[in-house]
Amino acid sequence: xxxxxxxxxxxxxLLYNVEFMNIxxxxxxxxxxxxxxxxxxxxxxxxxxxxEIDSIIEENLINYSLKRLNAVDRAIIRLAVFELLQGTSAxxxxxxxxxxxxxxxxxxxxxxxxxxxxxxxxxxxxxxx
Numbered sequence: 706x707x708x709x710x711x712x713x714x715x716x717x718x719l720l721y722n723v724e725f726m727n728i729x730x731x732x733x734x735x736x737x738x739x740x741x742x743x744x745x746x747x748x749x750x751x752x753x754x755x756x757e758i759d760s761i762i763e764e765n766l767i768n769y770s771l772k773r774l775n776a777v778d779r780a781i782i783r784l785a786v787f788e789l790l791q792g793t794s795a796x797x798x799x800x801x802x803x804x805x806x807x808x809x810x811x812x813x814x815x816x817x818x819x820x821x822x823x824x825x826x827x828x829x830x831x832x833x834x
Contacts, residue, residue, distance in 0.1 A: 707741050713784060713801055715744035717809070720751060720780035751787045758786045765827040778821060781805045785825055795829045 707715075719740070722733035730749050734740045751758065762782055763771050771779065785802040789795060802825055803818055811817040 707743075710801065710804070712741060712744055712747065713805060714808075715740055716748045716751065716784050717777065717780040717805060719744060719748040720783060721776055723748070723752065724779065725776050747784075751783055754787060754790070755783065758783050758790070761786055761790075761828060761832070762824070765824060765831060767827075775810060777810050778806065778817065781809070782821060782824065786828060789829060789832060795833075799825045799829065 715737070718737055719730060719733045722728065722736050723730055726733070726736070728736075730745060730752060733748075734745055759771055774782065781802050785798050788798045799822065803822055806818050806821045
């Protein structure tokens with residue numbers, strides 16, 4: 706049994722591989738070792754809702770575009786928005802997304818963490834209007 710954090714890590718790796726390598730979720734699974742079935746299911750659900758998720762992200766980016774985000778941050782933010790849409794606690798979702806950002810994309814200057822925090826906070830506020 707894997708933790709929710711480990712599950713989220715696997716999901717962002719799958720989402721990243723699907724986008725970066727332009728492959729299917731099954732092909733992305735085959736690029737990783739021992740991927741949990743729940744991660745594949747969750748990543749597939751994110752991909753199905755990706756047009757809606759991307760629209761929400763774009764609406765909340767100020768003087769920025771989704772394509773300018775690095776691919777790992779896009780995967781993190783997409784998963785976070787999906788979880789917010791599913792009704793998962795915003796505090797948990799945002800905290801987890803920021804932990805993943807610290808682990809995978811922050812260069813030590815905390816710019817990525819601050820950017821993602823502000824973006825997710827804006828998304829959460831606008832979703833709850």
